[in-house]
Amino acid sequence: MAVIVVVAMDRTPLFHLSVPCEVLGADRSDMGLPRHDVRVARVGRGPVRSSSGVTLQAPYGLEALDDAEVVIVPWWGRLEDEQLPARLLTGLRRAHARGARIVGLCGGAFALAEAGLLDGRRATTHWRYAEELAARYPQVRVDPRVLYVDEGDVLTSAGTAAAIDLCLHLLRSLSGAEVANAVARRMVVPPHRAGGQAQYVDVPVPDVRADDGLASAMRWALEHLDRPLGVEELAEQAVMSRRTFTRQFRRRTGTSAHQWLLQQRTILAQRLLETTDLPVELVAGRSGFGSAVTLRTHFQRTLGTSPRDYRATFSRAAHPEPERIAAV
Structure with missing residues (x-):
């Protein structure tokens, strides 16, 4: 079993936090499927408060990153007046340096970029935030069209449901296509979606005056x-x-x-x-x-x-x- 650590920060949406736990760590022994050791690690002290106000007790701290083969950052709120904790950035860099794969789901790509792990790399995030990611981290080659990007040791996904796509892709690399396909069937989702997120982008008509x-x-x-x-x-x-x-x-x-x-x-x-x-x-x-x-x-x-x-x-x-x- 691979040790997979999911980082839980305040205001993380429950969906983003639960996807890697469900795809990679759910017990499906009744189907004869393997499971991985998924550990949820809090960034600070005490409970984690999700974006919906639900309070969660995460059993691990950031020291869990030291044993992880995969580290998943589901979300970072990217508030202008807020900085990621130095301990988290250090933990991500250390885990990456010893060979762990680092994954950013949706806004989690900002955390990977802040840690410098996406410099010179191709990456994606939700199409609404792609321009912001590119502007804040010009060393990152942002691709807003795709559902996820696998650069080998760093992986990023687009918004919300694309987290499922990337986690199934990660499961495929860890346990094989047969296991990933069986899990997708159990979750009633496609094992691979055609196309990218460009087809979901809402493009507004430019705002111009009506009298010219x-x-x-x-x-x-x-x-x-x-x-x-x-x-x-x-x-x-x-x-x-x-x-x-x-x-x-x-x-x-x-x-x-x-x-x-x-x-x-x-x-x-x-x-x-x-x-x-x-x-x-x-x-x-x-x-x-x-x-x-x-x-x-x-x-x-x-x-x-x-x-x-x-x-x-x-x-x-x-x-x-x-x-x-x-x-x-």
Whole structure:
């Protein structure tokens, strides 16, 4: 059995804390499956208060890191006025130096970065915090598209449910694919999810004033995404020269007109896949991608999945409302 230490800090969400315990340490001897020695270690003295206010008694202290083969940091609140305890950072560095694998789940990636374990490495975190991670730790190569990253001795995952994906991956490396697949079936989750977290990112429409030419051009474009649009057409709708329009668009939205159009076409294609049963070819046409081949290529490049798999995950048809039983 591998000794796995899960670090419990105040305000850690119960879900993040429980995932490694459930995936890696639950007793499934009734299925003939092995279990690992999972130990929950508190950072400070006394009980740990979770983000939901539940108080937990962790049986170990940070000295447990000295015997761990795997150390998992589920979460760090990343509060600007709060620093990670020096004892934890030292413990993470010492465990890593002697060969332990260090894992950061979601915001736990910030703890690994603070300890310097992600310098020059590829890593991920929840898509909402990816820009912050990259800004605070420029030595880290942040990839916000994936569900998890395995760099061998350091591993990181995206938000919330991606902790399950990474813990199953870790179990696969410790006990083999057969055990990981059996545990996934027992938990009623897929042993491996297709695509990355890019398909879950909520991309807002840029905030622009409603009474100017730029806003008018953007509204017009959203109504004609099925047409082959370019900067010239948008500039004409805005009653601007191409040069002025291009400069104003980037200044006001933070991106180029071309990238914005691609973004809006992608959003439209996603909505059509979610809410209709239109063939992929028609979805491609209505969203302005022209052909199913182009749509598939773009989805794979930007969302890390295919239109078919995206529909299977998010469409209403794939997940119908449960039947309502009338009261007698």
